[in-house]
Amino acid sequence: MAQMNLLQAINNALDIAMAENDSAVCFGEDVGHFGGVFRATSGLQEKYGKTRCFNTPLVEQGIIGFANGLAAQGSTPIAEIQFADYIFPAFDQIVNESAKFRYRSGNEFNVGKLTIRTPYGGGIAGGLYHSQSPEAYFAHTPGLKIVVPRNPYQAKGLLLASIRDDNPVVFFEPKRLYRASVGEVPTEDYQLPIGKAEVVQQGSDITLLAWGAQMEIIEKAAEMAKKDGISCEIIDLRTILPWDVETVASSVMKTGRLLISQEAPLTAGFASEIAATIQSECFLHLESPIARVCGLDTPYPLALEKEHAADHLKVYEAIKNSVNY
């Protein structure tokens, strides 16, 4: 065990993946000698050479197109998109190519070895274009897996599982927690399961569900609710696609209430998909409408980011409304 922040945990996972697999290659804008703008790939070029860890030109569609070809060839590309806000030039390569490669060829070819890492989320004074949480766009695409860790321990175990998973994975890293989240992380190799949510805290009155950086928001709100005598069950979804309906549904059948909180705007976010499924699975067990506490339906702002965000106070209010419905 060692104390690591979330960046160090990611760097450690990449190091393990590159050491065990000669065909594992890390690349993206500034990831080479500089080690990435957040330093997630720090030291990897020195250790594994310029052919396995390198800078690319500034062209996101090129990075993912190149990664698709490399994965189809049998190598293990770990591509970085510097900010999730800049992933959209690569949307076609991800949605029409990565996600459909195996299906359209009848499994003659696949890009299962592909992992796309990208920092997402707000709360860092990043304004419109350094703050977005675009997971829902990708969740609408069969063929992709989407993973979001909440802390350093989760980040290392889930990233190693993503790199080794035989399907293309988009791995969203909560950049607000890169240095802020510190914890004990095993130095050795381990994996955490993809497609499995985790019950972080048992409770009986309401289920709170989130992923990534939003986890600490709902945990803080649960602490406040506890003082009012409300017992919250807290779940980290961890994988957005394919998501763990069973764990969420069995929790809601127990508590009778569900609150989902996401950083992304409300309309057509992934919380909406969860609400529809749980409504169908748990209809007769629900004591109140499923609540969604999300970002406002605006572009991500700068000066008023606190007002925009789904913070712990908004979650706390929604918990009380749900319980008192």
Place this chain on the structure above:
Amino acid sequence: MNTDIYKESPVVHTAAFIDGHSVEIPILKILQQDGTVYDGAELPEINQEHAVKMYQALAFHRVLDERMIAAQRQGRISFYMAALGEEAASVGGAAGLEPQDMIMAQYREQGALIYRGFSLENFMNQMFSNEKDLGKGRQMPIHYGSNELNYMTISSPLGTQIPQAAGYAYGQRLQGQPAVTMCYFGEGAASEGDFHAGLNMAAVHQCPTIFFCRNNGYAISTPSEEQYVGNGIASRGVGYGIKTIRIDGNDILAVLKAVQLARAYALEENKPVIIEAMSYRLGAHSTSDDPTGYRTKEEEAKWHAHDPISRMKSWMLAQGWWSEEQETALFEKLREEILAAVKVAEKIDKPPVEDLVSDVYDQVPQHLQKQLDDLKLHIKKYPEAYPFTAGRIK
């Protein structure tokens, strides 16, 4: 920092602009339309066996296209794309490669697949999207692919294979394989962002990729003069710092020569190459359009006179490597075989309903299994509405 530009550029003190035509790009021609070789032309490496194989592939290509356009008109298949007049680019290109080289094509390069030995049954099963289709009946006709033959499955979105070909070749180089990646696309696809992305990535990361542009004058109805105003696609290669050559795409010996040289260079130097093959799409874009709406019969007639297959035939006859008797026998045999194969493929069942959910992931996830189970119950309830699968659900 790349300081070479400062060192190498001559300094002037009077402002003067340059343009794409400042770089003169010659066009390689080896074979004349009458089957004779230009004076002083340097032939590619070719012998009789190799030449006959190429010519047989051209013949197969032409008969396949004729028969499948007819099959589409008869309503037997939904869609088809012929490559009339451009067959030399795909057949000659594949002939210049080795079997271990990956081919990532656009969609009008069935000639390369024919040359590599994709069976007639495989062609038919794909076009009839039956249960023997390697692609499991998922894509429209002509979206072929074969792992065994190193021919990447076709994807409809234009140009997406261009940056992928850079990545594929990078992997070949990384693993020390004696192989290159050949990437086909048209002059229309070269307007896509993925073209820029792919060429720049390949140049910067030193990928042994051969970028083969079939400049056939049209993107559906849009003529090339409405696609770009620069000096073709080749001039862009110079801008990316990539070795570039322009050739007569209807001259199969020029195609073969260029690809042989490009392959050797890409492999030895670990660098990409661009070949711009000038040709003309004599047929429609696909069976869904009619060129009489956007071009003249006179224009087409001019290009009929540059037919690449009759050009190669004349050369083969002059070499004594081919005869009119062989010609007649080959075309008759191909017409019969292809017609017979159509009749077999159209009777084969559609894929089973399980193929709807397989291969989305490496394994069928729980939510998808549930959707399939629900679908099967629904089909059992209304079997007459789902005749392809109703009788086969357990």
